[in-house]
Each structure stands twice: as structure tokens, then as C-alpha cells.
Amino acid sequence: GATMRRESSIHGQWSSKLVFVLAATGSAVGLGNIWRFPYIAGENGGGAFVLIYLACILLIGLPIMMAEIALGRRGRQSPINTMATLAREEGLHRAWGLVGWLGVTAGFIILSYYSVIAGWSLSYVFRAASGAFAGLDGEGVKNLFEGLVSDPERLLAWHTLFMLMNILVVARGVRSGLEKAVKFLMPALLGMLLILVGYAMTQGHFMQGFAFMFRPDFSQVTGDTILLAMGQAFFTLSLGMGAIMIYGSYLSSRASIFKTSATVVSADTAVALLAGLAIFPIVFASGLEPGAGPGLIFITLPMAFGEMTGGLLFGTLFFLLLVTAAWTSSISLMEPAVAWLVENRGLDRPLAAMIVGGIAWFLGIGTILSFSLWSNPIGFNLTLGGESLFIGGTLFDMADYLTSNIMLPLGGLLIALFVGWRMNRRSVEEELGLRSRVFFKAWYHVLRFAAPIGILLIFLKAVNLI
Ligand code: PFF
Numbered sequence: 001g002a003t004m005r006r007e008s009s010i011h012g013q014w015s016s017k018l019v020f021v022l023a024a025t026g027s028a029v030g031l032g033n034i035w036r037f038p039y040i041a042g043e044n045g046g047g048a049f050v051l052i053y054l055a056c057i058l059l060i061g062l063p064i065m066m067a068e069i070a071l072g073r074r075g076r077q078s079p080i081n082t083m084a085t086l087a088r089e090e091g092l093h094r095a096w097g098l099v100g101w102l103g104v105t106a107g108f109i110i111l112s113y114y115s116v117i118a119g120w121s122l123s124y125v126f127r128a129a130s131g132a133f134a135g136l137d138g139e140g141v142k143n144l145f146e147g148l149v150s151d152p153e154r155l156l157a158w159h160t161l162f163m164l165m166n167i168l169v170v171a172r173g174v175r176s177g178l179e180k181a182v183k184f185l186m187p188a189l190l191g192m193l194l195i196l197v198g199y200a201m202t203q204g205h206f207m208q209g210f211a212f213m214f215r216p217d218f219s220q221v222t223g224d225t226i227l228l229a230m231g232q233a234f235f236t237l238s239l240g241m242g243a244i245m246i247y248g249s250y251l252s253s254r255a256s257i258f259k260t261s262a263t264v265v266s267a268d269t270a271v272a273l274l275a276g277l278a279i280f281p282i283v284f285a286s287g288l289e290p291g292a293g294p295g296l297i298f299i300t301l302p303m304a305f306g307e308m309t310g311g312l313l314f315g316t317l318f319f320l321l322l323v324t325a326a327w328t329s330s331i332s333l334m335e336p337a338v339a340w341l342v343e344n345r346g347l348d349r350p351l352a353a354m355i356v357g358g359i360a361w362f363l364g365i366g367t368i369l370s371f372s373l374w375s376n377p378i379g380f381n382l383t384l385g386g387e388s389l390f391i392g393g394t395l396f397d398m399a400d401y402l403t404s405n406i407m408l409p410l411g412g413l414l415i416a417l418f419v420g421w422r423m424n425r426r427s428v429e430e431e432l433g434l435r436s437r438v439f440f441k442a443w444y445h446v447l448r449f450a451a452p453i454g455i456l457l458i459f460l461k462a463v464n465l466i
């Protein structure tokens with residue numbers, strides 16, 4: 001069989017190609033770049049991790065992003081219905097619809113903890129603006145951070161506020177909600193980023209941070225390091241769960257999927273690298289540990305902001321940037337499930353947004369308590385060849401590990417297989433609309449072979465099967 005081209009979605013359409021690029025970049029650039037990338041890279045030795053991450057972005061991320069956008073635009077519905085519809089038109093098994101469900105499930109889990117961390121960021125905007133960092137030493141900033149995360153009630157309040165901000169946007173729909181938000185927030189984000197990078201460049205201390213990020217030491221690389229780097233690539237590009245797919249479903253048929261994808265991937269990678277280059281020099285300059293974990297930027301940066309001239313302004317600006325980036329990402333985490341509720345349950349958008357936000361809000365309580373009442377890791381010991389290995393962690397650890405390192409790459413693998421092996425090649429070629437056949441062939445080969453084999457090998461390596 002072959003699928004047919006659709007010109008529009010019932011939910012609406014971006015008013016231009018540029019708005020799609022803003023929205024998709026807004027989805028990609030988020031806590032993943034500024035909070036997660038530095039701390040995961042820091043915990044995994046820096047250089048080698050960063051290089052493997054970059055390889056995953058290029059060989060797996062970019063081709064899969066193009067496939068996800070093409071699928072979304074071909075189906076023009078929520079990821080669940082897009083997958084089911086395209087599978088039906090191709091005469092394929094109904095089980096392909098499960099790819100959409102996998103994505104929606106991952107979206108709920110990610111949103112649940114993402115909103116809690118965004119809540120930390122919100123709280124830090126006010127701390128920075130009120131001068132709470134002034135004169136603090138390493139001990140002081142650590143206490144400040146621990147005071148926040150060990151207080152479930154305060155975390156719940158910030159988490160609730162952030163979730164309401166998302167419901168507010170998504171409830172208003174594609175044009176007057178998502179589009180309006182990204183048109184306002186993305187230029188603000190870019191402005192804040194430029195000011196902060198300009199400032200960081202005048203601060204010196206660059207070399208040690210630079211060396212940490214780019215001097216690879218492959219002797220420390222394990223299967224898990226590679227899995228984490230791939231997981232970070234999926235997470236940071238918002239791939240494998242349908243967020244980019246549904247944004248693609250609102251894109252005009254005339255826009256070039258390759259050019260828009262390349263722009264989004266470049267912007268996201270640039271922001272991650274800039275964040276690392278701004279953060280690691282401070283980590284080393286102040287004698288802190290790059291492996292400090294999820295608190296890394298909330299501990300190191302306040303110390304720097306507390307010391308520097310203009311720290312009040314730049315600190316406030318930085319956490320405002322973080323909140324903005326998180327906001328334009330989490331609305332894309334909600335959209336697939338909201339669109340499905342509208343399509344299949346006939347709900348009004350505001351009600352759908354409240355239901356999705358409400359479920360993720362409730363799940364987020366597990367993450368909130370992961371830093372206090374439920375901070376003892378839960379799991380089991382696995383004994384392999386005399387070596388005992390603990391599998392488990394807090395609910396936050398598990399939600400994060402399961403989604404980034406397993407669910408998103410699995411979703412991406414299935415998307416690559418669907419587009420590369422099961423869909424009619426002509427449909428794919430038509431939707432992609434690449435002018436050069438050579439170029440199409442190159443992409444198609446990477447999608448059929450390199451990307452899926454890469455993902456599979458990394459999965460096998462992580463469980464020590466190769
Ligand atoms: N890409 C976002 C970030 O880097 O913060 C996180 C994210 C958004 C992941 C949307 C997945 C997603 F569908």
C-alpha cells in the first residue's frame with residue numbers, strides 16, 4: 001500500500017515555516033541542554049561522553065528527527081492516530097499504533113519530573129532576584145539547594161505553578177496558545193542567551209572547562225556511558241515520543257523537512273555546548289565537583305553569581321532563561337496526549353489540557369519526594385559472575401533513566417524501522433520532498449541501517465551482551 005498526503009490537521013497549522021522552527025527549537029532547547037547535559041557529562045567524565053553524544057546527534061538524532069517530522073506531516077494527527085492511520089494505509093499490523101502509546105506514556109513520565117525541576121528553576125529566579133546568593137561559599141549554596149529540595153511542600157507549590165503555566169498555553173490551542181507562546185518566548189530566550197554568553201566570555205577560566213568537555217579519555221567508557229550519551233541525544237532533541245511528530249503535523253506541506261531539522265539540531269547542540277562551556281569553568285574555578293549530580297547548576301552557578309559584579313542581574317536572567325527554555329519544552333510534552341484526547345474523546349482543548357497536566361502533576365509527587373521522604377533508593381541486587389550490581393534508585397532516577405535511555409531510543413528505533421523498512425518508499429520520498437535524489441538516498445540509508453543498528457548495538461552493549 002501507499003499513504004496519502006494530507007494538507008491540514010484538525011488542530012490547526014503554524015502560520016509559517018519559521019514558527020515551526022521556533023516551536024521545534026523551543027521543544028528541543030530546554031532543561032536537557034542547560035541542566036541535564038552538564039550534569040550527565042560531568043558524572044560521566046566529560047570529553048569521551050561529549051564526543052559519543054555528538055556522534056549520536058548526527059548519525060541517529062538528525063535522521064530520526066527528519067523521519068519523525070515526515071511521519072507527523074503525513075498523518076496530521078496525534079502520534080497515536082498518525083501511527084495507526086499510516087499503518088492501516090500501508091496494510092501493516094495494527095500493533096504499530098503502540099509506538100504512539102509508548103510515546104504518550106514516556107511524555108507523561110518525562111513531564112512529571114520535568115515540571116518539578118522547572119519548579120526548582122522558578123524558585124531560583126526569585127532567589128537570584130532577591131540577592132539570596134550574595135556572599136555565599138560552597139557550603140552556603142549547598143545548604144540553600146538542600147533546603148529547597150528537602151521541603152516537599154515548597155516543591156509542590158512551584159511544581160503546581162509551572163504545570164498551570166503549561167496548561168494555560170496548551171489549552172489555547174495551536175495558533176493562540178503554542179504559536180503565540182513561542183513567538184514571544186523564543187526571541188526572549190535568544191536575547192538572554194546572547195547576553196549571558198557574552199558575559200561568560202569575558203570571565204576567563206575557559207581552558208579547564210574546555211579541556212574537560214573536549215579532551216576524550218576513552219579508557220573510562222563503559223556500555224552504560226554510551227547508552228547515557230545516546231539517551232541524552234534523544235532527550236535533548238525531543239525525539240522518540242511524538243513531540244516533534246505532532247509539531248510536524250502542524251507544518252505546511254511546502255516547508256523543507258531537512259532544512260528545518262538541521263536548524264533545530266544545530267541550535268540545540270549549540271545551546272548544550274555553550275551551557276557546558278559556561279558551567280564547567282565555574283565548577284573548576286570554585287573547586288566544586290563536576291559529578292555533583294542533578295544539583296550541579298543549582299549549586300555551582302549561584303556561587304559564581306553571588307561573587308561576580310552584576311551577579312544579581314545575570315543570575316536572575318540565567319534562571320529566567322532556564323524557566324523559559326523549560327516552558328517551551330514542556331508544552332510540547334503535553335501536546336501529543338492533549339491532541340489525542342481531543343481527537344478520540346471529543347474533549348474541549350482546555351479540559352484535555354487540564355486532564356493531561358493533572359495526571360503529570362500527580363505523578364510528579366514521586367519526584368518531589370525522591371529528594372526527601374523517598375530518597376532511599378529502591379531496587380534489587382543483581383549478581384553476575386560474582387560481581388554484585390545494584391539496579392534501582394529513587395523514583396526520579398528511575399523515571400529519568402527509563403524514559404531517556406530506554407523508552408525514547410526504543411521509540412526512535414521503531415520510527416526508523418517504520419519509515420525506513422515498512423512504509424512505501426515513494427510516500428516517504430514525496431513527504432520529504434528533497435530535491436536531490438543522491439541526498440535522499442544517503443538519508444534513507446542512514447535511517448535504514450546506521451541509525452537502527454547503532455541503537456541496537458548500544459542497547460546490547462549496555463546489558464553486556466556484546
Ligand atoms: N528536549 C527537551 C530538553 O532538552 O529539555 C526535553 C524534551 C521535550 C524531551 C520534549 C522530550 C520531549 F518530547
Ligand code: NA
Binds near residue numbers: 029236
Ligand atoms: Na534539548
